[in-house]
Amino acid sequence: MSESLPSYLAGRWQHGNGKGTALFDPVLGDELARVDATGLDLAEGFAFAREQGGAALRALTYRERASLLGAIVQVLQQHRDAYYEIATANSGTVKRDSAVDIDGAIFTLGSYAKLGETLGDRRYLLDGEAARLGKDPLFQSQHVLVPTRGVALCINAFNFPSWGLWEKAAPALLSGVPVIVKPATSTAWLTHRMVRDVLEAGILPPGALSIVCGSADGLLDALEPFDVVSFTGSAQTAAQIRTHPAIAQRSVRVNIEADSVNSALLLPREAGGNDALPLLASEVVREMTVKSGQKCTAIRRVLVPESLYDAAAEAIVAKLREVTVGNPRNPDVRMGALVSRAQLATVREGLAQLQAQTQTLHDGASQALIDADPAVACCIGPTLLGTRDPDGNALVHQIEVFGPVATLMSYRERQGEDSIDAGHAFELARRGEGSLVASLYGSDPAALATAALQLADSHGRVHVISPDVAQLHTGHGNVMPQSLHGGPGRAGGGEELGGLRALNFYHRRSAVQASTAVLDRL
Incomplete structure (x- = not known):
């Protein structure tokens, strides 16, 4: 024994x-x-x-x-x-x-x-x-x-x-x-x-x-x-x-x-060739794969303008295809396992629930494993889901799959007299009913500051990523001792x-x- x-x-x-x-x-x-x-x-x-x-x-x-x-x-x-x-x-x-x-x-x-x-x-x-x-x-x-x-x-x-x-x-x-x-x-x-x-x-x-x-x-x-x-x-x-x-x-x-259904949000008017979209894609993939997505702060919902939905899906999926899964002792493996067979079953169950209301953009569940027996290993590849109707598909805001799963969703860009705002995206982020963290991606400091304050009431931390801090920021999901960790509502209402x-x-x-x-x- x-x-x-x-x-x-x-x-x-x-x-x-x-x-x-x-x-x-x-x-x-x-x-x-x-x-x-x-x-x-x-x-x-x-x-x-x-x-x-x-x-x-x-x-x-x-x-x-x-x-x-x-x-x-x-x-x-x-x-x-x-x-x-x-x-x-x-x-x-x-x-x-x-x-x-x-x-x-x-x-x-x-x-x-x-x-x-x-x-x-x-x-x-x-x-x-x-x-x-x-x-x-x-x-x-x-x-x-x-x-x-x-x-x-x-x-x-x-x-x-x-x-x-x-x-x-x-x-x-x-x-x-x-x-x-x-x-x-x-x-x-x-x-x-x-x-x-x-x-x-x-x-x-x-x-x-x-x-x-x-x-x-x-x-x-x-x-x-x-x-x-x-x-x-x-x-x-x-x-x-x-x-x-x-x-x-x-x-x-x-x-x-x-529990926390955290969000990543790309601001309006960020064209496909802008640095903000690649930053979003990189951070989403990192958060889906670090610890095999078993992080309370991981990105679960990815909010992008409807005009950039296809471009965002393509950018994220391209990076997910490079992720290798299997035995962590093998140097060719980038993502290891979930912690147990019970956790694997729970992830599969939650994934199936979300797939009933979404489209599967990248299927990691069928991904071949490296140096690991799928009948024994608690491994599952990263899966990206997507929906163009996040208002009508409520489960994407309710179910947290505690594994390498995220859902891409589009929001409507509201046209004002002189600007386009992301009010619909803020509404969608708040449907998580309180989260540990939301991350914002854009290049306009004023718009990012405004967005951060819009989300501060429903998130314990707002992580703002712009091109000038692309190599400096500490990461959407990294909890730093200098900053608050916790969140209101569903996230527990605590502070650490x-x-x-x-x-x-x-x-x-x-x-x-x-x-x-x-x-x-x-």
Whole structure:
């Protein structure tokens, strides 16, 4: 039997008492490891983290906690090669895609280590200026932010076992809040290995970092009022979390990042020979194929003027024909696998639903695989769908196929007295009912700025790509620690990262009303 990956709770490694769930190589089909959390004393583990880990972290200054993050970065860099091997075996990713997860995580940790240095030798933060409460200025109110006296339970999705861990853990630890991470079972190996390496290095105080590998049953029952939950995953699971008594009755703070039908939008008057259309085509293909489309920020809908529909389809399909799919260990393969047979079945099901209302412009489902057995490998080629009637075909705005699938759709260009506007495109983008990101493509700075503000109310991030930043922009789907990650409505209504803004979730805001002599001591 393969290795069993234990959980780490209450300051010690622990195995569950069940048979466990197997983790597989999604290309070769080999069993890699097993995880099981059956019978673990979760209440004990949470209490240990709160009492031991929380107290130790809060005793440190922001600068001291930042140095801990910097030390974690060094440990992770020492083991990068091992992480890449695990990602290939357990996630089926090519090296480029593994880098997004692994190196992206290390970069995010390093960014928060540097940000923490700027906060200095403090253990709490001031929030704004003091405010007078009456005519006499002696008695005023000052808002402060102090670390919450609970744990941060981080429940992560399968697609980013490295980045998903550290983009949540970094601001939590910097804030002085202990972390308990629950990785998605199917790809838990990489998360487990990283946590093990950090724990064995002895960087963090006992209880500051814990991990639960296996079923999440009972995990939310262990939460108390000052704990916080950060969740990434499906809207269905998010709804279950929101209705759990810990959240609904004990007011445990929760941050949700869920489904998102993200858009890419080409502005009007961008002729086929303009640089904006090739930029759109390149970014769409990149987002369809990186991590085999298994990204919450990937482009799902591509909105172009109806006059450029055919040109856009031709440009995107030409690039998709160059994408090779199969075993990520083969240097000729550009796109690897989905993470599991279950995920492959889900993608095929969603694709079939969308195909009922669209035309298939490029069929990747029938694409031959390189160095992989289609009966075993969880591989599917990129598929581009299309519709000239996005108003009448509602499913394209509702169904997120979490794989290498996108839908091209045309919008009507509205002719004004002196201009052509993209109002119809904005309406279509908003039919996603709240998304993590939309990207805009064009060459007119004024039009791009106007469009960005039009979409800002329904998107957590608006990524604007014009010819002058063609070689500089960070990518539609890349989540940078300096910028907000999250989105309204269907996307979950949550906020992560955004520089030091991420720390707000792990702090409690309170108003201290006192004499100016007292407030000056703050």
